[in-house]
Amino acid sequence: MIDTGNQLKVPRPDPNFFILREDLENLQRFNQMSEKHPVNILTTGNQGCGKSSLVRQFAYIHQRPMATFQVGLLLEAGQLFGQQRLKDGETYYQEFLFPKAIRTPGCVIHLEEINRSESPQALNELFSVLSEDRSIWIDEYGMIQVAPGVIFFATMNEGESFSGTDEMDEALKDRFYRIHLEYLPHEVEREVLIRKTRIDGSKADQILKMVNRIRNNDQIRISVSIRHSLMIAELVAMGASLREAMIYSLQISKDALESLLLSVQVETGETEVNRAEYVLYLRNS
Ligand SMILES: Nc1ncnc2c1ncn2[C@@H]1O[C@H](COP(=O)(O)OP(=O)(O)O)[C@@H](O)[C@H]1O
Ligand SMILES: [Mg+2]
Known part of the structure; x- marks a missing residue:
């Protein structure tokens, strides 16, 4: 299992979280924008500088459910979506949290350490849901369409680069707005x-x-x-x-x-x- 969030819940607030006013204002804009069309946001910065906290706080502020996925742990295609399982001699397809999350309107999908992914195939699947048409075909259950208002937040430790192929890197990055977090003054x-x-x-x-x-x-x-x-x-x-x-x-x-x-x-x-x-x-x- 890849998901770390487990449930689709609105996260708890951090009452002591500080943010640059400019970032705050643009996050409001992204939020509004997401009502009209899909929005992807890449949050970069050093490890431990508040990227994950920012995503959680955003979800809390807009009362959006949120789910976190460790992209860095993905080893092969399909790991986000589900798995064939065996029960009483019958195989069946078990759906994971990811397909559920992307079909939940307004959900914040946090893709953690997107730069660490070892698997170009797994990134390819993500690439489909992040692209304009926001859908992906999964053989086991057909077309999955991303629900309205879903926002993808990818976080990436600054300094490290994508490990997939170069074209993929650029193509992926192309689809994101970017917020860069610095150390606090x-x-x-x-x-x-x-x-x-x-x-x-x-x-x-x-x-x-x-x-x-x-x-x-x-x-x-x-x-x-x-x-x-x-x-x-x-x-x-x-x-x-x-x-x-x-x-x-x-x-x-x-x-x-x-x-x-x-x-x-x-x-x-x-x-x-x-x-x-x-x-x-x-x-x-
Ligand atoms: N701007 C901030 N205001 C308050 N606390 C912060 C801020 N940025 C980071 N922290 C705290 O620092 C710790 C690490 O933050 P985290 O979001 O996990 O970093 P990252 O995801 O970038 O590795 C958390 O305990 C978080 O609450
Ligand atoms: Mg983090």
Whole structure:
């Protein structure tokens, strides 16, 4: 099974989700536009920068049911639509969530990691439903027509390219409007950390100072997403030091981190040292 959403439900809101006003306004336009003709939107940006959250929030705001499909996991054609199954010696065709979702008026179909798909055939099927006529022939049950108002949102991690054939890439991309998400500006990300983890402003500033230092450092080739800064803030909110929080949240070489921390320690006055003390790990320790 490929679907991860399982049911066709309107997603729950994130009351602390920030978006660029311009993006908001254009999302309203896409929403209106979808009443007249099919709309596909490609959301790009670094991993953990809010792409999936944006799709969910859009669906919530417009009270549309939503279903998410991991396109990156598709291995062959047909995997989205259904499967021949065997029961009591009889074969029958079991329909998956995808055909149901695309026949649900107004549904938001989230195609996650469309760039990671290993299967050109599976992409071909998607290509049919994303094209102008919005229909696809499936031998097992005939013509499937995309319902009115359905919006396709594909998300793609920036920097990675489509893995299918080149013509396919261009042809696919051609069919999408595009929203590109950047990291949030310091002040906004600060607000997100405070609202979501309840840390105080000065702690949030310290975290973001470190985080932005890594983001702006070309030598350290790791990306620190909003997801990461939230993970760090959550640990700090639970009493961890900045150093601990970063070590346990980031995939960063210890050397690189230590030198970063050193430069920040001076400024924050954090005077902790790394004592390698071993203790027993028991129930009451
Ligand atoms: N603009 C934002 N406002 C508030 N929280 C955000 C924002 N962008 C990302 N986040 C938070 O960061 C985390 C990762 O976001 P997600 O949507 O899963 O990223 P992506 O799909 O790009 O990998 C989530 O917990 C999300 O709530
Ligand atoms: Mg995502």
